[in-house]
Amino acid sequence: MPTKNLDKYSQVKPSIAFPSKKNRRQMFCESRVEVGRLLELEFDPTVKRYLTQPDSYSYTRDGKQRRYTPDILCQGTDGTFWFEEVKSWKGANDQSFLEKHQFLTELFADVIGHPLRLRISETPYNCAWRGNLQFLYRYLDHSFSHASYRVMMGIRHPETVRSILQMSSPEQISMQSIFAGLAQGLLSFDRFKKVNLYTNVWGADHE
Template sequence: MEINNNKLPKRKPKKTFRSVTGYFPSKKNDRSLFFESMLEKTLFVTLEFDDNVLTYLEQPIKIDYKLKNRNTSYHPDCLINYKKGKSKLIEVKYSTELIEKKDKLEIKFNQARLYAEQNDLIFDTFDERCIDIQTLRNMEFLYSFAFHPSDNEKEQIILKILKENAELSVLELLTLITENRFEQAKYLPYVWKLVFDKLIKLDYQNIQINMNSQLRLNDE
């Protein structure tokens, strides 16, 4: 199912005192997406790092159904469109809520599963157990450089040195660029930006990012 932001009905998100709300600047979508909880924001961050994700939308689907002879509706939290594979409808809930409100939520989830089946989609849930906390912190750190302005001269110097060396730590790379710590500080944001842009490889999924993190050129 192809996502079309203009054709899908949306629920107008409402701020509540129980939720942390805000706008997430999405690189993949080239716009900001509204989130109603930190967990929704967490999902958005992880999607930015998934190479198979083409785009995603917040609360784009309205599912109408009857409950006890009354008309009601349900809005799943996210619709993800992949480069390969079926699109997914995602409901974002903390694991405690999934347990405590299981019976009530299952009614909505069954409607979502039926809708997904009828529209060639997959329905799934996302909770805090779906992402390792250290990996998330690394993702959040790298994503903070996603919109950093480019500096072609600095970036080319960084890439040239990595091309000449199989693998370097962040500190080793900066030392080869310059011994001046103030100048090193000017180059560092571009190292992280190049990592986010996938021009430089760094194992952010298993090891906490620091100045000893190993870098190598992404030749893929």
């Protein structure tokens, strides 16, 4: 039977630095799969902030003392908190991992009071969606003029980035503003196709 107390250890030393705009500081993680998840969190409007490699905890299972560190602690915009364990699709389907995760899920719910969730990152290292997030990341803090905002709100049907620029004056909208519209959710697009001048975009309110 598991113990009903989780004793904290010091933080695990991470290995990959990630410059977080949402947290306004460097975050650290241990794998490229986790980096993909951090990119997703940066673009997720329901996540207020997050912390990677939070406290490690000791617990007892099968008579042995063990230690576990969740990958991420998240705070939602609604004030709720949850922990995440980030895995690739292959890692998440390993039977030994599933048994351990089920055990820890129940333990965190009983003892910590915040859920431990399994997240399968949607951004594998070489996929187009990850490349799009990496490209659009620089535009997350871009500000818009009233003119560019009006142009984007008027795109009711799919148009290429190039055609929008051709139909508008430079004073109305720029390529950077269109890409920022994609990054900040004002415009929609097929996320699994590489973003470029020939990407079809449309107003997010007109889906």
